Amino acid sequence: MVASGFAIQTRQLTKIYPGFWKSQQVAALTELNLAVERSQIFGLLGPNGSGKTTTIKLLLGLINPTAGDALVMGKPAGDQDTRRVIGYLPEESYLYRFLNARQTLDFYARLFNMNRAQRRRAIDYYLDFVGLDPAVRSRRIGTYSKGQTRRVALAQALLNNPDLVIMDEPTSGLDPVGMLEIKNMIMRLKDAGKTVLLSSHQLADVEDVCDRLVILYRGRVEIQGTLNDLLEVKDTFQLEARGVTPEIQTQLLEFAQRSGLTDVRTGRPRVRLEDIFKNLVDSKRKAERR
């Protein structure tokens, strides 16, 4: 067993899904070595079928590894006590359609042996935290929109105030505002000292929030490192300023050419579409409230 000061640590973790014939076997994950530090947002990237969800299920003990081992919060993966400090948001919101939001959270809170007062407090707090409209809280989840269901799923993942939150495609099914809110939430979790393992193929999400990431391809680690290390272009410099007139722009270009710089480009910076969309929706909602 590997020694651990990390939130998550795996050694040679391998998962092969068996088939009737050997040729039907699928190697979902091959010799994964991973180390996630505490209070870090760690991104797990990769295309479909790269082994992200398999890794998460192995860490939660939902499936058994074919080889290798994993430590989660210092204990073997799947340990019942460790699950008390883990929150898990699955890639789809696998919730009971016949329960309403409050009943759903009450059920999961009971699994953490919370007493009645604790349950009530936690349910109110996290339903507010994920921004679920109070009007729908006593409606059955089967009648919810995908975004509302996702919010309940997120609330159940946070219900036990976990030290480690594992999120599988947290923004799937959400509108851009919802996505942004989720990203803000993740940042708030980080500020609160939580460790977050974020699996996504929404690269922008990962880029916005992660400290460190790993990219998987066909069950193997292809790239691993901090976001800065991976994204920073070492030999390029970028300057942004306000009040740049066409004359100053021309002078700057001439200066660059004189200095022997190559691939010099100038232009006006653009705001992100996500920001425009969010500002629009926010202003409309404020107007509606008035």
Add this chain to the structure above:
Amino acid sequence: MHHSINIMSLVADAVILVILVAFILTAFRDIARIGTGISRAWAVGRTTFIEAWHNRMWAIPVIWMVICLILGFSIVRGYTPGSEVRVYLTIFIRAQEIILLVYLGILACLSLPRERERKTLITTGAKPVTRLELLLGKIMGLGAAALVMLLAMMLFTWAFMKVVDHNIRSDAMVSYKLEKKNYNRLVRHVPPDFGLLYTATHGVLQAQNYITGKLRIAGMISYATNPPTRYLKGGSTETVYFEFPSIPANLSYQPDFLFRFGLFPPGRPAEIHITAIERENPMVTEEASVKLNAAGSAAWTPKHPFRFFSYTDPQTGRVLSPGPVVLKVTCPTFHTYLQIGDGTHLSNCSCIVTGVNAAMLHEHGIDYILPKADPVITGFKSNGWQEITGPGKTGQTPPEVASWEFTHLNPLAIPKTKNGKFTLHLICGVSKQTNEAIPNYAALFAYSSDDPTNPVKILKLHINEKRVTVVQLPERLLDGSALIVNLSSIVHGHWLKIRTNSVRIMQKPSSFIGNLFKTELIVFCEVILLITIGVVSGTALGWPVALLTTMCCYILGNLFHFVSVLAKANGFELLNIVQEHRLQGVWYYQLGSFISGVMVHVLEILVYLLPNFTRFSPLPFITASRNMPWLFLGQNIFAAMISMIPAIAVGYLVMRKRELS
């Protein structure tokens, strides 16, 4: 041959033991957490219950009520008021059993497979809940659903029966007043029926607590001799049973059965009909009719002696021993009575086996075997009733007598009236062959078996057909070690129809609702056991296969006794194919016989492994207006719990290594 049952039972027990040991070894950590785990299991159970509710579980009691009312009103027509209650209760409780077993069996089989399909098990499985808690939670949730539905059904049954009871009481009071009026006006010759007054006062729903005796004799008794002589009536279906232990015989020395009856009237030619049965395997039978000589004796040798006597197989040298043998004897000759000896020693034994073993004769001077003493006689049997005839027309032939023996009585536990009497209830039917216009009277002899100084109490009773006849007896009769109550009709042509518990020593009655609740708990035991099997089947199988498996378990669990009996035959004997001499040594016969033998033993092991559903019988007490003893309920609850543990162990062992997604 009869040893095989123990071996198969032992094999099944060993398998269960291995499962339990494996369960304890692998689940000890989860078992240790069960203290806090119960609340988590209940969380799972609560969700399962809510799901069942959303699946319109509440409609089940409504459907049941409709079915019961339709069935009840259509079937109950033509029944007497007393039977009406029994019919309603039978329909209501049987329907509960069937509907709940089917509905909850299906829900149990769907439970885990549906969670896997909807992947909700992934979210739940990521929480600190063990597989054992998941399994227990499912069982608890469906068990709670069963309990709620049973409670709803119980309340409806109670309310409905109260209405029925009210009507019966009103009718009884009207009838009693009419009889009393007619008696007072001398229109009626017999006093008003006390049973009617009893019904009008107490109703028919009370859960009676009473002590039943052993009905030992149902033949003609002559009190002229000491001990009284018992007779088998010729031309009737009265039957005497002679039971022998496994008979060790050497077939080279021809054994046979020897009958010696006292003939009445003496010297009249008579015939007996014999049915020999191997008791552990009732399919092995042989029948014969034998003529008695003028002294009332006859010998009979079975055509296939090896079915009933032990013998040594000449090929293998093994001693093959059938189980105990029962001889049923009837006398088809009319106007003849066979005197039956009490069988306590050779001189008064009406049937013995002679010529069993030459070596025994040589060494011990005896070569006979006696049956069990005091052979049982049963009367005419129809619909569970036995009939005893009244006296002959001229009084030459005495009436037949039914005798109950009450042993181990605790006089303090039997309530007494102010004048020091205890109450006996008599419920019997009357079959009037002649003298139809005359009311029936019976003679009741009550005495203490081992106290000759305690005088016999003799009462003349007016019998109310299928209604309670209340008898007050003096307390002194309870002083001996046993109370004997003999009953006989004293009107010519009037036959009494009796059951084993027709005579009862009454104790304080209990409430109907309490008895109904205990009955529902027995149904609950059966249902929760099936739920457990269903949930466990669903741990590894898809729901259609799980449903099939659960059904098979239930059916096999109900065939427990049948398969146990079946397994005592060997090979082709199962199909009652007797090995003929020409087939001896033929390989295909032996192979076929071997395969069928193996298959039935596999079936036997399976039946021993599975819970025995035949033990859960909720109806006998409540339909007989009898309070269910707590011991009986406890035994059923204990049996259900004990049967659930290996099932849960299997479920856990399957689920432990099973991936949740």
